[in-house]
Amino acid sequence: xxxxxxxxxxxxxxxxxxxxxxxxxxxxxxxxxxxxxxxxxxxxxxxxxxxxxxxxxxxxxxxxxxxxxxxxxxxxxxxxxxxxxxxxxxxxxxxxxxxxxxxxxxxxxxxxxxxxxxxxxxxxxxxxxxxxxxxxxxxxxxxxxxxxxxxxxxxxxxxxxxxxxxxxxxxxxxxxxxxxxxxxxxxxxxxxxxxxxxxxxxxxxxxxxxxxxxxxxxxxxxxxxxxxxxxxxxxxxxxxxxxxxxxxxxxxxxxxxxxxxxxxxxxxxxxxxxxxxxxxxxxxxxxxxxxxxxxxxxxxxxxxxxxxxxxxxxxxxxxxxxxxxxxxxxxxxxxxxxxxxxxxxxxxxxxxxxxxxxxxxxxxxxxxxxxxxxxxxxxxxxxxxxxxxxxxxxxxxxxxxxxxxxxxxxxxxxxxxxxxxxxxxxxxxxxxxxxxxxxxxxxxxxxxxxxxxxxxxxxxxxxxxxxxxxxxxxxxxxxxxxxxxxxxxxxxxxxxxxxxxxxxxxxxxxxxxxxxxxxxxxxxxxxxx
Amino acid sequence: xxxxxxxxxxxxxxxxxxxxxxxxxxxxxxxxxxxxxxxxxxxxxxxxxxxxxxxxxxxxxxxxxxxxxxxxxxxxxxxxxxxxxxxxxxxxxxxxxxxxxxxxxxxxxxxxxxxxxxxxxxxxxxxxxxxxxxxxxxxxxxxxxxxxxxxxxxxxxxxxxxxxxx
Numbered sequence: 289x290x291x292x293x294x295x296x297x298x299x300x301x302x303x304x305x306x307x308x309x310x311x312x313x314x315x316x317x318x319x320x321x322x323x324x325x326x327x328x329x330x331x332x333x334x335x336x337x338x339x340x341x342x343x344x345x346x347x348x349x350x351x352x353x354x355x356x357x358x359x360x361x362x363x364x365x366x367x368x369x370x371x372x373x374x375x376x377x378x379x380x381x382x383x384x385x386x387x388x389x390x391x392x393x394x395x396x397x398x399x400x401x402x403x404x405x406x407x408x409x410x411x412x413x414x415x416x417x418x419x420x421x422x423x424x425x426x427x428x429x430x431x432x433x434x435x436x437x438x439x440x441x442x443x444x445x446x447x448x449x450x451x452x453x454x455x456x457x458x459x460x461x462x463x464x465x466x467x468x469x470x471x472x473x474x475x476x477x478x479x480x481x482x483x484x485x486x487x488x489x490x491x492x493x494x495x496x497x498x499x500x501x502x503x504x505x506x507x508x509x510x511x512x513x514x515x516x517x518x519x520x521x522x523x524x525x526x527x528x529x530x531x532x533x534x535x536x537x538x539x540x541x542x543x544x545x546x547x548x549x550x551x552x553x554x555x556x557x558x559x560x561x562x563x564x565x566x567x568x569x570x571x572x573x574x575x576x577x578x579x580x581x582x583x584x585x586x587x588x589x590x591x592x593x594x595x596x597x598x599x600x601x602x603x604x605x606x607x608x609x610x611x612x613x614x615x616x617x618x619x620x621x622x623x624x625x626x627x628x629x630x631x632x633x634x635x636x637x638x639x640x641x642x643x644x645x646x647x648x649x650x651x652x653x654x655x656x657x658x659x660x661x662x663x664x665x666x667x668x669x670x671x672x673x674x675x676x677x678x679x680x681x682x683x684x685x686x687x688x689x690x691x692x693x694x695x696x697x698x699x700x701x702x703x704x705x706x707x708x709x710x711x712x713x714x715x716x717x718x719x720x721x722x723x724x725x726x727x728x729x730x731x732x733x734x735x736x737x738x739x740x741x742x743x744x745x746x747x748x749x750x751x752x753x754x755x756x757x758x759x760x761x762x763x764x765x766x767x768x769x770x771x772x773x774x775x776x777x778x779x780x781x782x783x784x785x786x787x788x789x790x791x792x793x794x795x796x797x798x799x800x801x802x803x804x805x806x807x808x809x810x811x812x813x814x815x816x817x
Numbered sequence: 818x819x820x821x822x823x824x825x826x827x828x829x830x831x832x833x834x835x836x837x838x839x840x841x842x843x844x845x846x847x848x849x850x851x852x853x854x855x856x857x858x859x860x861x862x863x864x865x866x867x868x869x870x871x872x873x874x875x876x877x878x879x880x881x882x883x884x885x886x887x888x889x890x891x892x893x894x895x896x897x898x899x900x901x902x903x904x905x906x907x908x909x910x911x912x913x914x915x916x917x918x919x920x921x922x923x924x925x926x927x928x929x930x931x932x933x934x935x936x937x938x939x940x941x942x943x944x945x946x947x948x949x950x951x952x953x954x955x956x957x958x959x960x961x962x963x964x965x966x967x968x969x970x971x972x973x974x975x976x977x978x979x980x981x982x983x
Contacts, residue, residue, distance in 0.1 A: 358829060
């Protein structure tokens with residue numbers, strides 16, 4: 289049945305949302321709301337049925353069945369690899385079990401060869417102790433100049449429950465780093481099973497030590513907490529405390545009690561403007577005002593941008609001049625206005641990426657919004673990667689990566705420092721994901737898996753120095769510890785330095801009739817330069 | 818080797834089937850599956866500690882499969898047709914119908930951009946959540962959801978055009 293001819297959902301729930309629902313890709317609150325709605329909505333049930341029919345057709349596809357052949361070849365390969373090198377080379381020459389790999393590396397090599405010509409340098413594939421097993425072909429001719437990040441494990445707050453696999457408190461088991469100050473981070477935990485009482489911690493020295501800064505007189509039924517740090521002023525923090533309705537299910541925001549501090553947790557208030565059932569997504573202050581991206585708990589609500597001039601007691605919307613985008617034209621697949629926001633701490637300029645993918649700026653708190661011109665056209669399913677420096681200068685440094693070409697494998701990195709009047713092209717290595725623009729204009733990117741490796745391994749950080757124009761100027765800063773099993777990674781400026789944080793969640797398995805998995809939180813920090 | 822062999826037999830059907838659907842090329846599916854498990858052998862000590870080694874395998878297989886498709890695209894090759902049907906396990910019922918249906922699905926799947934194809938197969942055949950599929954493909958969650966929806970929508974339209982799911 290075509291979904292075009294199906295019943296219409298009374299609430300207007302679209303196929304994109306149902307696609308997300310089907311793959312558990314919505315927030316828990318939204319999942320729960322939709323689950324209840326779908327149970328009562330024949331139109332949504334029919335659309336989900338169409339998705340399932342398609343999946344069944346895919347699953348019913350005949351399978352390849354020469355499993356024994358695959359095992360024979362795998363076994364031959366790994367047997368060859370464990371032989372002494374001299375014998376291994378002979379065996380490869382004779383048996384040729386890796387003929388496929390030659391084809392694979394040849395394909396990779398053809399891409400790399402083009403790169404090498406463009407860059408104008410050639411390197412020899414570095415053999416990693418004989419791996420991959422048929423490194424008989426010269427390939428991957430890209431030299432990544434090696435820098436180094438010295439990662440050190442830093443303290444987790446004393447009493448911080450590192451094991452919260454059930455996530456019963458709906459609280460992240462990692463710290464949140466101030467976007468404008470990589471030395472400052474906050475963490476909160478309110479799991480009643482893990483802690484006798486909720487706690488909020490702060491560090492101002494990149495995890496060397498932590499302080500307890502918990503507000504007094506918290507509600508007795510608190511089971512979870514969330515926190516938001518002002519992007520421009522790391523001493524401004526909002527923490528929401530709330531009851532828990534079930535695993536990972538916080539109470540609705542109208543039951544949240546929000547505390548704010550403007551001095552890094554020395555003193556706390558409960559601003560009236562935060563106790564209104566709104567969820568604060570992002571805070572950024574400038575010129576004595578605090579800007580916030582906030583969403584409401586009401587059905588069909590949209591994200592709004594507000595400013596407060598009285599320490600969050602009252603808020604005024606400033607997004608009246610921004611277009612409201614229907615879900616069909618939104619890359620977030622939800623109707624709304626704003627997707628992300630930056631506030632320049634020096635000029636007070638507010639920059640907003642809206643859900644249609646375009647950038648808008650205002651310097652008069654929304655009296656007039658100006659649309660920025662991108663360097664390339666884009667489509668809804670190919671919105672550019674975007675990175676904006678949080679540094680103090682009259683204009684934002686905005687960098688974008690567009691994916692071009694038939695299969696979108698050709699990348700174009702452009703940056704502007706004049707609100708999009710002109711864009712300057714910068715070199716970008718294939719496979720990099722734009723991460724961060726540093727205080728000095730350096731561009732940082734991450735590749736997972738590393739582009740210089742064999743397709744596996746921890747993610748790597750790469751840096752392009754300011755004003756570099758050559759692909760050969762990209763340098764590797766090395767791997768991020770344990771990112772194959774990590775919760776996450778974040779970078780932020782600290783003066784003229786960039787601080788990198790990695791949050792490592794190690795899984796351990798105990799075999800004694802049972803398999804027990806625990807997640808242990810560890811923090812690692814590095815600084816560059 | 819015994820532990821690794823058990824590991825291989827536990828996961829090889831998923832990986833072979835995934836790469837078969839992703840590449841549409843029987844030989845490439847075998848070859849890239851072999852490469853995936855050789856890499857698993859190289860990291861087996863670490864891999865045994867992982868809570869979800871299947872996610873690691875899907876990640877490696879995705880990288881290999883998508884690189885293979887990119888290489889093929891740059892060389893101007895087309896998606897391979899389902900030619901060598903003798904080696905395909907026929908399902909019950911009318912074999913001719915199944916083969917025609919299978920060929921159509923293969924063709925439709927092969928017409929999707931690689932990442933959309935991978936997203937659809939990972940989520941709809943192997944039951945990964947969108948977050949797990951995003952990790953396997955090295956995409957942000959938002960990008961994955963968009964790829965997944967686009968892939969599903971395009972597959973649905975083409976499938977209906979071919980007369981499926983009526």
